[in-house]
Amino acid sequence: MNRVFIRTWLALLLVAVTLQGCALWTRVETPLATAPDGSFTTTLPVGWVRAEFLKDRLLVTRDGPALQLIEARRVEHGKAFPKTDKASDASMLASELAERTLAEIRTAEDLPGLEVIENAPVTVAGQMGFRLRLKFKNPRGLTYQREVVGFATEAGFFAFVYQAPALLYFDRNRSDFEQLLNAVQLQQKAT
């Protein structure tokens, strides 16, 4: 089952718990944010909510993960592509990282009708990386788009994801994702 949809149900459950006063989702009041492992900083869209219960990544949404989500994280090279049992490394070319990312997505997730709309180089935080734009359907036939931007340094594999329903939602908040990408700064331990 698509991990996004699992996360959606998890989010709903946690919203219910939150109503009892637990701060599992917190509103983004100030834009500057640091990755949980301190490997990078960036800016998050003010007014969105951030999933505090996820300790290995930044994840924010405005209207709920099923309607849009932005995710940002660093993964150790050896754990970059667990389902295909592959690693990343700092010497990999951007197109190679894109190949492994696509293989991992195709293997790890059930995304009916998965189509690659764009696969192109991109520079983030001064690092040469890739940008993938994907289109797929959920089990009910709703079309989603997902953008995955990634690069590798000695510190690991950095991945940034934006996903939303293709109709109306994807274009509406894409600029928030671009702002996050433009603001990424690697910290000393990440270079």
Add this chain to the structure above:
Amino acid sequence: MRALRISLLALGLCACQATGPVRPFQDTGETQALSDEETRLWHQAAEFDTMLHRSAEIYPDAAVTAYLQDIMNRLFPEFEGSIRVQVVKSPVLNAFALPNGSIYVHIGLIARMDNEAQLATVLAHEGAHFVQKHSLLQQRNLKSSSVFATSLALVGIPLMPELLAASSIYGYSRDLERDADQVGYQRLIAAGYSAQEAGKTFEHLAAEVKALGIDEPFFFSSHPKLSERIDSFRALTGNAEGGALYVERYLNNTAQVRIASLEADLSMGRYDSVILVLDDADIRRKYPAHVDYYRGEAYRRRGEEGDPELAIQAYRAALAAAPQFAASHRGLGILAMKHKQWDDAQSSFNAYLRLAPQAKDRAYVEQYLASIDQQR
């Protein structure tokens, strides 16, 4: 007491309705007169058909679909129109039949055959499941509710429990599989196909499953069932001789599918599958001249010790056989760049862009060429 008698009567009537004899379909006409139980199964199957088509996982090649349908019509001529074959994009070795006569075959399974007789063996088996109403029998025989609770994500669509039970992916009982083997075998012989190929189909696929250590859901569901299927066919075929293979017809009609299956394997990181198939020179001869490119890609992407050298050999072999196939140059360029062989990398990338100026990944290659210039 009166209430108890009514309850017992109702229970008896239900039992009779659920366990009445199941007679195989005799022809297409009989598929129009279904029991209530069968009608429910067919409705669920139709919903699955709709979901699968909506998922965009159907392989959009009318020619290969027509080719498979033509084989099925020769195997089950009296059911033409009732048994409908569709091709699924997945490279996984799989095929399954739905209660309503929809038969789905994965491109991975089609691509692994040696000839049309082997492909017909698979189709005959699946067609037999439909004609013999094995879905209905299986549903009646299943006792455990946990079976219905299991959900396999076939092509990303959660199957409804009843259809899951009816699907070949999950696997029918040994008796029903044996029945499908026997009925399918008779159909194979009646249609003029080689009897000996029936057993080879399963041995061929078993060897690949074993070599790759596959444990995903596939056509044969489990090794014990697979080995029993092989023994079953050996007993059926005995020393039978004769029958057609239609090797050329199979190769011609499945050329695109076999390439698509290689590409799908590569895109899913199934490099071992590609290497297993294409390391065999006899099999490579059945593919287009540039087929070594896919072997090169599999080795390059797998990236295990010794793989880069094997990839280079494969790309060079592809270029020797098909000098105009641009992507082989790109593969060589990537490997040269990773080894800091700047001149070779530049030469290969330039050759790639010269042959494929509209390449979708042109931006990557131009970035690599710019990077090479900076390195010098």
